[in-house]
Amino acid sequence: MRSDSIISRRTLIASLAAILAPLAAEAQQAGRVWRIGHLSATSGMVDSEAMAAFRQGLREQGLIEGQHVAIDYRAAEGRLERLPMLAAALVALNADVIVAGVAQAATAARQATGVIPIVMVVVGDPVGLGLVANLARPGGNVTGLSNVSVALIGKQVQFLTEAVPSLSRLAALWHAGHIGRSERVREVENAARAVGVRLDVFDVQGPDGLEAAFAAMVRQRAEGLVVINDAMFFLNAARIAEFAARSRIPAIYGARLHAEAGGLMAYAPSFLDLNRRAAGYVAKIVKGAKPADLPVEEPTKFELVINLKTAKALGLTIPQSLLLRADQVIQ
Numbered sequence: 193m194r195s196d197s198i199i200s201r202r203t204l205i206a207s208l209a210a211i212l213a214p215l216a217a218e219a220q221q222a223g224r225v226w227r228i229g230h231l232s233a234t235s236g237m238v239d240s241e242a243m244a245a246f247r248q249g250l251r252e253q254g255l256i257e258g259q260h261v262a263i264d265y266r267a268a269e270g271r272l273e274r275l276p277m278l279a280a281a282l283v284a285l286n287a288d289v290i291v292a293g294v295a296q297a298a299t300a301a302r303q304a305t306g307v308i309p310i311v312m313v314v315v316g317d318p319v320g321l322g323l324v325a326n327l328a329r330p331g332g333n334v335t336g337l338s339n340v341s342v343a344l345i346g347k348q349v350q351f352l353t354e355a356v357p358s359l360s361r362l363a364a365l366w367h368a369g370h371i372g373r374s375e376r377v378r379e380v381e382n383a384a385r386a387v388g389v390r391l392d393v394f395d396v397q398g399p400d401g402l403e404a405a406f407a408a409m410v411r412q413r414a415e416g417l418v419v420i421n422d423a424m425f426f427l428n429a430a431r432i433a434e435f436a437a438r439s440r441i442p443a444i445y446g447a448r449l450h451a452e453a454g455g456l457m458a459y460a461p462s463f464l465d466l467n468r469r470a471a472g473y474v475a476k477i478v479k480g481a482k483p484a485d486l487p488v489e490e491p492t493k494f495e496l497v498i499n500l501k502t503a504k505a506l507g508l509t510i511p512q513s514l515l516l517r518a519d520q521v522i523q
Contacts, residue, residue: 226255226478228263229282229290229308231297233423235269245464246291249471255478268297270427275300283308289474292336294423298323302334309483311473312336313466316421318488320375327488335483336473339461340490344446345376345418348459349383351496352416352444354514355457355503361390363414363441365405365432367422368395376420389416399428406435414441421446421460429453433502442506451497451522456506461491495519 230243247257255261264285266278279300282290291311292298298312302323310333318324318338325331327338353359364380377393384391392412394405409417417436419425425432426447433454436443443450444457451458469489476486499522503510515521 225259226261226288227285228261228474229285229287230263230265231275231279231282231290231292231301232265232267233270233272233275233294233297234427235267241464242293242467245467246471249468250474252468253471253475255471255475261474261478272296272423276303279304289477291470291474294426295321296423298334298336302332306333308333309477310334310336311470311477311483312338312488313470314339314463316340317375324488327490329484330486330488331484333483335486335488337466337469337489337491339421339463339466344459344461344494345379345420346383346386348418348444348446349380349387349389351457351459351514352418352442353387353389355444355498355508355510356416356442359387359389359416361392361413361415363409363412363417364391364393365417365419365425366393366395367420367424368397369424380418380420383418398424399431402428402431402435406439406441409441410439414439417441417443419443419445419450419455425450429455437502437505440506442503442508448495448497448520451499451502451520454499454502456499456502456508458495458497460495462493462495465493466491497522 250257250261257263264282264287266282268274268278275297283305287308289309289311290301291313292301293313295315298310298315299321301310312318312334313336316339319326323334362384381391392414394408396402396405419432426449429450430453442456444459445455446460447463448458448460473486477483496518497520498510498515498518501522
């Protein structure tokens with residue numbers, strides 16, 4: 193009888209332990225401070241609007257910086273060659289998740305680790321870059337958001353031809369160091385063909401090639417320009433706007449920062465919205481989801497920004513029909 197009683201107590205204790213162990217583990221996880229590595233190509237990311245949007249997204253997911261998460265910031269300060277070193281530093285810190293902004297940052301992070309989850313924010317072609325197997329099932333340690341900038345080129349050309357109805361010769365500016373040239377050039381070729389304009393593509397190896405590229409555009413009598421998205425162009429937005437103004441070439445870009453820096457127009461996904469949504473991936477991952485099983489999502493919010501000051505300097509009158517569709521008009 194006593195033996196049966198001892199066995200029953202042991203069985204009860206074992207059963208309670210089996211029930212309480214997951215609860216204890218969950219409580220321990222709930223009290224954990226998750227370390228997020230944030231890898232950026234630019235300086236000043238900590239206090240930027242994009243970072244504020246990311247923190248807002250974390251708060252929406254119940255993750256407060258300093259309470260539930262700690263963010264380690266690493267910025268290349270415009271020197272993209274530093275990204276691999278910075279990514280390796282975040283791996284050495286044992287980050288739980290690495291958030292990588294542009295394609296170069298995501299690629300550097302993926303080369304640094306095949307284990308730590310990586311969340312992309314602004315990557316145009318993650319499949320072409322080899323970051324994910326496909327959008328529906330990434331299959332590795334990388335997931336996040338694609339800005340599908342390739343699909344937007346047709347719309348950008350359409351807006352530019354509305355702003356410059358006489359446009360007959362179009363230029364496209366491309367960073368030769370970016371992967372995926374053929375697909376993007378094909379897209380802009382198709383867009384130019386659809387509106388019946390001639391296209392010339394100008395490749396630059398780096399910032400030092402910008403002035404020569406614009407001089408070549410002038411020689412080719414370009415009447416409009418599409419700047420194909422790239423981190424190098426983001427970092428040189430003011431210079432590109434200055435060259436376009438000096439060359440008197442109306443241009444459209446794939447990020448609003450170009451219009452804010454003096455470019456004529458920008459049509460792009462909302463980068464603030466993409467940063468806010470990236471926090472949702474972080475929340476899912478720290479709660480146990482695997483990046484391999486989280487589909488890569490596309491933008492849901494787009495914005496058209498028109499700089500009227502630049503239009504006036506170029507002698508352009510932007511049609512009212514286009515202004516009414518703009519999300520922001522810079523006076």
